[in-house]
Amino acid sequence: MAEENWRERLRTWLAEHPPPPEAHTDVAAAQRYQAQLHDAGYAGLTWPKEWGGQGLGAVEAQAFAEESAAADLPTRPFMIGMGMTGPTLVDLGTPEQKRRYLPPLLRGEEIWCQLFSEPGAGSDVASLRTRAVREPDGSWVLSGQKVWTSNAQWADVAAVLARTDPDKPKHGGITMFVLDMRQPGVTVRPLVDMTGHAPFNEVYLDEARVPADGVLGEVDGGWRAATTMLGHERVSISGMRQRRGRGVTSAALTELAQRRDVAGDPLVRDRLADLYAHERVLELFTDRMRQETAAGVPVGARGSVGKLAGALLAHRGVEVAGHVAGADAVAWEVSDDGEGPGDDLALGIASAPAASIAGGTNEIQRSIIGERVLGLPREPAADRDRPFRDAPTGEVDRAAGSHV
Amino acid sequence: MQLVPTSEQDELRSAVRALLDKQAPRAVRATVDDGAGYDRDLWRRLGTELGVLGLAVPEELGGAGAGHVERAILAEELGRALLPSPFLGSAVLATDLLVGLDDRSGLLGALGSGERMAAVAGVLGPAGDVSVSGGGLRGSAGPVVDATDADDLLVVVDGVVHHLDATGPGVVRTPLRSLDPTRRHARVDLDGAAATRLGSLDSDALQRVRDLATVAIAAEQTGVMGAAVDRTVAYVSDRVQFGRVIGSYQAVKHGCADMYASTEQAVSAVRAAAWAADHDPDALPLPAAVARVFVGPAAFAVTNSMVQYHGGIGYTWEHDAHLFYKRAKSDELLSGPPGAARARLAELMKV
Numbered sequence: 085m086a087e088e089n090w091r092e093r094l095r096t097w098l099a100e101h102p103p104p105p106e107a108h109t110d111v112a113a114a115q116r117y118q119a120q121l122h123d124a125g126y127a128g129l130t131w132p133k134e135w136g137g138q139g140l141g142a143v144e145a146q147a148f149a150e151e152s153a154a155a156d157l158p159t160r161p162f163m164i165g166m167g168m169t170g171p172t173l174v175d176l177g178t179p180e181q182k183r184r185y186l187p188p189l190l191r192g193e194e195i196w197c198q199l200f201s202e203p204g205a206g207s208d209v210a211s212l213r214t215r216a217v218r219e220p221d222g223s224w225v226l227s228g229q230k231v232w233t234s235n236a237q238w239a240d241v242a243a244v245l246a247r248t249d250p251d252k253p254k255h256g257g258i259t260m261f262v263l264d265m266r267q268p269g270v271t272v273r274p275l276v277d278m279t280g281h282a283p284f285n286e287v288y289l290d291e292a293r294v295p296a297d298g299v300l301g302e303v304d305g306g307w308r309a310a311t312t313m314l315g316h317e318r319v320s321i322s323g324m325r326q327r328r329g330r331g332v333t334s335a336a337l338t339e340l341a342q343r344r345d346v347a348g349d350p351l352v353r354d355r356l357a358d359l360y361a362h363e364r365v366l367e368l369f370t371d372r373m374r375q376e377t378a379a380g381v382p383v384g385a386r387g388s389v390g391k392l393a394g395a396l397l398a399h400r401g402v403e404v405a406g407h408v409a410g411a412d413a414v415a416w417e418v419s420d421d422g423e424g425p426g427d428d429l430a431l432g433i434a435s436a437p438a439a440s441i442a443g444g445t446n447e448i449q450r451s452i453i454g455e456r457v458l459g460l461p462r463e464p465a466a467d468r469d470r471p472f473r474d475a476p477t478g479e480v481d482r483a484a485g486s487h488v
Numbered sequence: 489m490q491l492v493p494t495s496e497q498d499e500l501r502s503a504v505r506a507l508l509d510k511q512a513p514r515a516v517r518a519t520v521d522d523g524a525g526y527d528r529d530l531w532r533r534l535g536t537e538l539g540v541l542g543l544a545v546p547e548e549l550g551g552a553g554a555g556h557v558e559r560a561i562l563a564e565e566l567g568r569a570l571l572p573s574p575f576l577g578s579a580v581l582a583t584d585l586l587v588g589l590d591d592r593s594g595l596l597g598a599l600g601s602g603e604r605m606a607a608v609a610g611v612l613g614p615a616g617d618v619s620v621s622g623g624g625l626r627g628s629a630g631p632v633v634d635a636t637d638a639d640d641l642l643v644v645v646d647g648v649v650h651h652l653d654a655t656g657p658g659v660v661r662t663p664l665r666s667l668d669p670t671r672r673h674a675r676v677d678l679d680g681a682a683a684t685r686l687g688s689l690d691s692d693a694l695q696r697v698r699d700l701a702t703v704a705i706a707a708e709q710t711g712v713m714g715a716a717v718d719r720t721v722a723y724v725s726d727r728v729q730f731g732r733v734i735g736s737y738q739a740v741k742h743g744c745a746d747m748y749a750s751t752e753q754a755v756s757a758v759r760a761a762a763w764a765a766d767h768d769p770d771a772l773p774l775p776a777a778v779a780r781v782f783v784g785p786a787a788f789a790v791t792n793s794m795v796q797y798h799g800g801i802g803y804t805w806e807h808d809a810h811l812f813y814k815r816a817k818s819d820e821l822l823s824g825p826p827g828a829a830r831a832r833l834a835e836l837m838k839v
């Protein structure tokens with residue numbers, strides 16, 4: 085009953101306070117809306133009250149997920165903070181760090197990014213080479229290059245992984261830091277992705293500074309912090325319905341089929357039903373994981389199931405889009421407002437690979453499930469037990485893939 | 489919607505599993521290798537000792553008054569064990585028809601105790617051409633699942649449910665050869681067989697019986713999937729080729745991960761559908777259709793991988809892998825082709 089009241093109030097609030105359209109293009113507008121959400125008690129639902137959260141349970145979190153889905157909230161700038169770095173701070177941060185960072189994170193006042201990947205360290209993020217050196221006063225100086233960093237173009241703060249001891253084996257000499265992005269040692273360069281947009285970046289650290297109390301977790305204990313965060317990441321990605329993929333959902337494609345007058349075609353119906361079933365089942369799996377978490381059963385590596393299924397779903401949507409749209413997905417007129425009927429479809433088609441690469445590729449998720457859930461033997465690794473400085477490298481030459 | 493089992497439900501699962509772990513392997517081989525009928529003793533033990541054959545039957549009709557969530561757990565365990573049993577005919581189709589009719593003839597009690605076994609014609613699968621003529625029924629129906637071993641037959645003609653003594657005069661049952669050797673089917677020929685009219689169900693009520701069967705079949709399939717995953721992981725953790733266990737090869741490991749991932753999703757779909765059957769009956773058609781569309785092909789893919797990762801031994805009659813494979817395929821097709829399931833879902837989605 086209490087839950088129904090809560091949901092009813094939320095529904096009313098969302099109806100009375102829809103996000104302004106510009107919140108999807110203007111980050112300041114998104115931030116203002118996030119502050120409004122927080123004031124109304126709808127940000128950080130399951131986070132402890134003392135850090136600005138609401139201290140609510142899985143029931144409310146699920147109600148929020150359901151009710152807010154239709155409202156199309158501007159969540160993109162906050163997804164790293166809400167889904168990944170925030171929960172990791174809740175798990176591993178000091179009381180001072182929680183007090184300092186969590187409330188502004190929830191209010192949208194500070195935007196976060198995650199500086200893990202490097203040109204030579206993607207799936208194998210523990211092979212990262214960004215160095216952190218301790219100064220006599222206990223503070224740290226970081227130098228190196230990060231890449232594919234989502235939201236760095238807006239970020240105020242980052243969770244960064246850096247090597248603190250190259251004489252230890254690769255997983256043992258890494259530390260996680262909280263880094264102020266607004267400083268001279270940090271340079272952000274936008275990187276255009278295959279959709280033509282620039283949602284991610286290259287980030288150069290050139291003697292960037294972190295104070296002594298900026299270590300998240302333990303010095304040289306960064307791998308544990310990283311796996312904690314990656315666990316949150318998988319769960320948050322699988323629960324997330326990405327705006328960029330909305331053109332290839334069963335709802336959008338059903339509408340398109342009706343508009344194109346192909347909804348009676350048995351093949352179109354067949355493919356739409358199959359897509360819907362897969363979407364729905366993934367939602368149910370995610371709900372179930374949420375309920376298990378609330379019941380005290382950790383999701384752990386099973387979060388990879390949702391991450392993998394979400395990626396496969398994105399590609400399934402692309403396949404079904406072809407059956408529904410046919411040649412209409414190939415080229416279309418652009419109207420005076422600069423938009424056209426194929427825009428969302430094209431974005432859905434072009435962004436599907438992000439789902440199967442970002443946050444750990446499908447192959448890596450399958451290895452995680454195989455090894456950590458099913459207990460199959462780990463992959464042989466050439467570099468696990470020797471000092472990192474002796475390990476072989478494999479950096480990419482990005483220019484090699486370009487024809488211009 | 490409750491997607492996580494309660495501790496009572498976990499206990500139910502353990503109790504059923506403990507009995508089947510001990511008794512099912514012998515029963516499976518007796519049916520598969522020697523063509524033996526369903527194990528009546530074991531069925532009675534499920535009915536009386538464990539009291540799990542009337543889980544979804546209300547107490548006032550003599551059942552356990554639990555629900556479809558509980559029955560789905562039983563189905564899953566029966567699927568896991570591949571037990572040759574009249575579950576679908578007797579504990580699902582016949583039971584649900586009788587509950588739908590609010591039947592107080594005592595038949596529900598006899599089915600629930602495992603004393604009698606029933607089969608149903610005219611609800612799942614081909615309709616046949618049975619008609620009422622004079623005082624009896626005439627015509628044939630088939631394949632009728634579980635009819636070979638049944639004591640009672642329920643035949644639905646134009647929404648009217650008729651009860652027949654399966655061994656009575658005018659009833660001829662011809663066992664059929666089946667893809668899945670652990671589930672027995674028969675053609676039923678009726679030649680003026682005496683029948684009692686139990687009542688009638690409208691099309692919504694009949695659809696509910698079909699949806700409940702869909703949920704039970706999907707639950708059984710998740711049990712098949714779970715067992716396939718467990719047995720395959722055990723095998724590939726043990727079998728050595730090229731000096732390494734084969735589960736250390738990524739092609740095999742990733743295949744096992746895919747098996748597990750679709751099983752976990754299927755379990756979620758079934759729990760949601762079973763929950764709806766108990767708590768939101770008007771909304772049952774959609775989650776039941778979703779479960780069928782997802783679980784049917786997923787279960788077959790998982791069992792196909794099971795055979796594949798067992799290699800040659802998986803292709804032998806002696807090994808159980810083919811039984812999982814065949815159960816998964818016949819469960820997928822039992823109520824019609826997968827395309828029909830998707831067509832129904834498209835209808836429900838209002839495409």
Ligand SMILES: Cc1cc2nc3c(=O)[nH]c(=O)nc-3n(C[C@H](O)[C@H](O)[C@H](O)COP(=O)(O)OP(=O)(O)OC[C@H]3O[C@@H](n4cnc5c(N)ncnc54)[C@H](O)[C@@H]3O)c2cc1C
Nearest residue numbers: 198199200201206207232233234438441442443444445447
């Ligand atoms: C849209 C997007 C957003 C991103 N955002 C961020 C971000 O905010 N922060 C951040 O730190 N990173 C981010 N990334 C980076 C992302 O985490 C990496 O791209 C990803 O982990 C893969 O690493 P890689 O690109 O180096 O590819 P590689 O690791 O080189 O992989 C190349 C191919 O090899 C396969 N492969 C690699 N190792 C194995 C193995 N052991 N077994 C089998 N196959 C293997 C991979 O599956 C892949 O198919 C983002 C990426 C994308 C696409």
